[in-house]
Amino acid sequence: MxxxxxxxxxxxxxxxxxxxxxxxxxxxxxxxxxxxxxxxxxxxxxxxxxxxxxxxxxxxxxxKGEKGARILADDHMPGASCFPDARLNFAENLLSCSDDGDAIVFRGEDKARARLSWRDLQDRVSQAQQWMASLGVGVGDRVAAMMPNLPDTVALMLATASLGATWSSCSPDFGVKGVLDRFGQIEPKLFIACDGYWYAGKRLPIADKLADIVPQLPTAATVAIVDYLGEAEAVAASLPRAVSLTVALDRFPAKAPTFVRLPFNHPLYILYSSGTTGAPKCIVHGAGxxxxxxxxxxxxxxxxxxxxxxxxxxxxxxxxxxxxxxxxxxxxxxxxxxxxxxxxxxxxxxxxxxxxxxxxxxxxxxxxxxxxxxxxxxxxxxxxxxxxxxxxxxxxxxxxxxxxxxxxxxxxxxxxxxxxxxxxxxxxxxxxxxxxxxxxxxxxxxxxxxxxxxxxxxxxxxxxxxxxxxxxxxxxxxxxxxxxxxxxxxxxxxxxxxxxxxxxxxxxxxxxxxxxxxxGRSDATLNPGGVRIGTAEIYAQVEQIPEVVEALAIGQDWDNDVRVVLFVRLAPGAALDDALQQRIRARIRAGASPRHVPAKIVAVADIPRTKSGKITELAVRDVVHGREVKNKEALANADALDLFRNLPELMS
CATH class of the missing domain: 3.40.50.12780 (ANL, N-terminal domain)
Structure with a gap:
């Protein structure tokens, strides 16, 4: 190129x-x-x-912490060990300020606003820390949160880390199975959720989802509901083992938080693979x-x-x-x-x-x-x-x-x-x-x-x-x-x-x-005629065309080879006629190479994506080839997969 x-x-x-x-x-x-x-x-x-x-x-x-004398104890992968003698606390390193300057500014699309100084943040972390400690949350326990991107979410994570517990979060738009596929594996001691959230002007309560989720997280001895829609107390009253977070924290005075220093690789976060090819993998990351x-x-x-x-x-x-x-x-x-x-x-x-x-x-x-x-x-x-x-x-x-x-x-x-x-x-x-x-x-x-x-x-x-x-x-x-x-x-x-x-x-x-x-991802790489092609090269050309809102490309097994199939979501009023198809192919040919030009171009109403907004080529490839998609709960719009099933355009 x-x-x-x-x-x-x-x-x-x-x-x-x-x-x-x-x-x-x-x-x-x-x-x-x-x-x-x-x-x-x-x-x-x-x-x-x-x-x-x-x-x-x-x-x-x-x-902040004790670095120790050794830096690399073992350099083999997997199994490498860094800073084997070090001790630190993640939250202590994020809370080194305590003045009145801004630590967090928040905007929500419902016009919600908040501004926390460093002192405010320390106070909120301290209250959450005391509350969690009163529940017996400590080193090695897991705290799972189904939360919007709120200041409270940050404070609760820092309180978790300050005690040496491990934090794991997802957003409140996850479905019941998506939440349980993740948090069910890690067996949290404490589960935290909001009462709902806002998106695109819509007020979206999640009480019904929580009613299905909470009974299936039996290790969570306490469930805390964070107030965002003004319904936290009512939602908490409807769930077993639940309390409004505001009510819970009000019992504890604000004071300087304390920090447990732990080994460099002490578990801090559990994150998750996308889960589009099976149950999400629980990826544990160390604090240091x-x-x-x-x-x-x-x-x-x-x-x-x-x-x-x-x-x-x-x-x-x-x-x-x-x-x-x-x-x-x-x-x-x-x-x-x-x-x-x-x-x-x-x-x-x-x-x-x-x-x-x-x-x-x-x-x-x-x-x-x-x-x-x-x-x-x-x-x-x-x-x-x-x-x-x-x-x-x-x-x-x-x-x-x-x-x-x-x-x-x-x-x-x-x-x-x-x-x-x-x-x-x-x-x-x-x-x-x-x-x-x-x-x-x-x-x-x-x-x-x-x-x-x-x-x-x-x-x-x-x-x-x-x-x-x-x-x-x-x-x-x-x-x-x-x-x-x-x-x-x-x-x-x-x-x-x-x-x-x-x-x-x-x-x-x-x-x-x-x-x-x-x-692009190498597992989504196309191989027409044995030549490896990255999907990002195709998208870079196609998405310059005004009629194309977004695109997704896969390799379809065909006639003892692989052919490139391009799916396009079009702008309102646009139609995938012969002229547009010719423009798309010409653009790809000129901007990428003749190898990148799709054998088939198909218009679809929607393109499936993960919760973090990434298009999911592998799931579409599985559907086109008649294979089962193992974990649809990983997708934000799993129904879109049906648009790719048994397409007549791909039968010849």
Missing amino acids: SFADRPLWTPSAERVASTALIRFRDAFNAREGLSLKTYAELHAASIERREAFWSLVWDFAGV GTLLQHLKEHQLHCDIRPDDRVFYFTTCGWMMWNWLVSALASKAALMLFDGSPFHPSPTTLFDYAQAERFSVFGASAKYIDACKKAELRPRDTHDLSSVRLIASTGSPLAPESFDYVYEAVKPDMHLASVSGGTDIVSCFVLGDPTSPVYRGELQAPGLGMAVEVWDEAGRPLTQGKGELVCTRSFPSMPIMFWNDPGAVKYSAAYFDRFPGVWCHGDFAEWTPHGGLIIH
């Missing part, structure tokens, strides 16, 4: 010199007797001298690895500073919520939002950014593409002068979306498309605030992450497409999967393909600038 010759944005010398990344590089040079200058040199040294690198991350970020990785990504890659105002559009069922909350450890304020990003206005999030002076604006690639299709021009309508970084993840950001951000949102600003996942609760590839941004490219592999691209035989590639792998261990690897004796599922998930090497499942390619392009 062709790569951009000229950058879309280059940081000024003054901006580069002011970054934490440069201060860190200079500290690393001084500590190790080096003379590193470029990001590429720093990255190479962070791999070659990993113990020194991660030790300095701890010191540079001011981690999560904290250290997020501090590195926030401070060095995003240049987040004390008093910054950090926003990411996310729900509590996506790992970006966990990533966002960690910004408190850098003494930045969280900007929380819950609801539809386009209600009551398409500019809702930009209105919020202007009013609260965001420093970091994070959203999914799909959100940015939707703004482009809606022809929003925030640079003409909003004051975004405070925004230094726009971050995008969830799926590859199309080259045209890079153009859109710099042309229509803000021209002088760092745009970082990042890629990682729930599996590592962080990123493999992300932004570099000291280097140029090129169209369609993720700027750089993460510091301390030994990222390579391998071919089918396990040979490193310097050009061309292959599997994204990580050849050395890193702190935020999962510490285990829940209920996985012998780590059988864990090993199979990441290490079966290349033993001893993390294979992430992304189809990737290096660029001449030292960045990467992610071409």
